[in-house]
Amino acid sequence: MAKNNNSKNTENNKLPIETKLVQQYYKEVFDPGDLISIIGLSTFYRREFAFLLENDVFVRNISFKSTSGLVNYLVRNPIKRAYIGAVYDVPPTKNNTIQKIKWKSREFCFDLDLNDYDLVRICGCQGKEQYCKVCWSLVQDAATFLDRTLRDDFGFRDIIWVFSGRRGFHGWVRDKEAGILTQEQRNSMIQYLTLIKDEKRTQAVEKDLKHVLPLRDRIIEMVAKTFFQKATVKELRAEPFKFTKKQIERLQYNLKNSTRPFHYTYDSILENKQDRDAIFTHIITYRYPRIDRKVSIDIRRILKIPGSIQDTNGRICCKVDIKKIHKFYPENAPTIWDLLS
Ligand SMILES: [Zn+2]
Structure with a gap:
């Protein structure tokens, strides 16, 4: 490029x-x-x-x-x-x-x-x-x-x-x-x-935001959605996502076809994931605004x-x-x- x-x-x-x-x-x-x-x-x-x-x-x-x-x-x-x-x-x-x-x-x-x-x-x-x-x-x-x-x-x-x-x-x-x-x-x-308060650590960002739902939801609609649109299959197979082939197919299908807000897809794909916080933190680290x-x-x-x-x-x-x-x-x-x- x-x-x-x-x-x-x-x-x-x-x-x-x-x-x-x-x-x-x-x-x-x-x-x-x-x-x-x-x-x-x-x-x-x-x-x-x-x-x-x-x-x-x-x-x-x-x-x-x-x-x-x-x-x-x-x-x-x-x-x-x-x-x-x-x-x-x-x-x-x-x-x-x-x-x-x-x-x-x-x-x-x-x-x-x-x-x-x-x-x-x-x-x-x-x-x-x-x-x-x-x-x-x-x-x-x-x-x-x-x-x-x-x-x-x-x-x-x-x-x-x-x-x-x-x-x-x-x-x-x-x-x-x-x-x-x-x-x-x-x-x-x-x-x-x-x-992100400490770049080197995984943080409980999503948990911290449980009382700030408009911000959390906006992050999922805008930041997480873009993250997943741009992510490669290889990234999604790796830590912290470890998505199965089926999950990746469902995610990609929904990104293309679903007309509902993205948090429905987000929540359903991550439904039984133990490491929701690690996933959220990863997305924040890679795509959330970095303000001087x-x-x-x-x-x-x-x-x-x-x-x-x-x-x-x-x-x-x-x-x-x-x-x-x-x-x-x-x-x-x-x-x-x-x-x-
Ligand atoms: Zn570049």
Whole structure:
């Protein structure tokens, strides 16, 4: 299987991207209106911005009175990466650093990155740029599952997803109530969403979820179903499943033909299995969303600006419609060269 698209090899020749080109992009193509549609205008002047500049100079505690101030900065400086942080009570500056001023709000953000799946990428892809359809489906499924869970279990309504520029997605929960969640509150929500506490041990995840049935059922409908759709007969014969030939046939028949929710199939196939928990844990380990906890919990954390350029490949961190996320691959994100030609 091709691990990389062909166009990338030619694009590698264009790296590093010329500063002149980056500045032209921010001048002619970058639309601050798109960013405002995500972060809102009223608190813009009290937002922290941060930039990685040429020669790896990293600057934080920057704020702008207006979007044209931001655009001017992007056009005049040698930007490698552009980031956005939280809203404070006064504009962050060199003298009024974010440690000195009062934090006010920040979207509840999620970072899904293929990096975090390296141990369970069975396709053989590794490293920072490699991906294929097999492992990319992990982050596509993770975004879909999280989006549903954030809406159904926490009641959020305004969630957008952005291609992170390389191997994953950023989720931005924009609901007002989400923005003012404290670090402790974010932490406990992430606890709820994190199921594997110790990678090396088999855990009683399904038992733990017996009082959280909506989450358990959603895992079976979305995560377990996909796991079984993609599993090979060899995997299903092995530990922890040890399915018989008959069980595998029944499973595959139901996956193709049954119109009932998948938990009927799941429960009937596993009916007399002693090791339900081991099976559930195995599925969670291989296909359940892996969230970068720090990004979600740390209220001062910065995240790449939607619409900015990923310096390692020239791709734009573009918005992705969650309903079409299964059709989105990194090569679908426009590049700076596409947009300037
Ligand atoms: Zn892969």
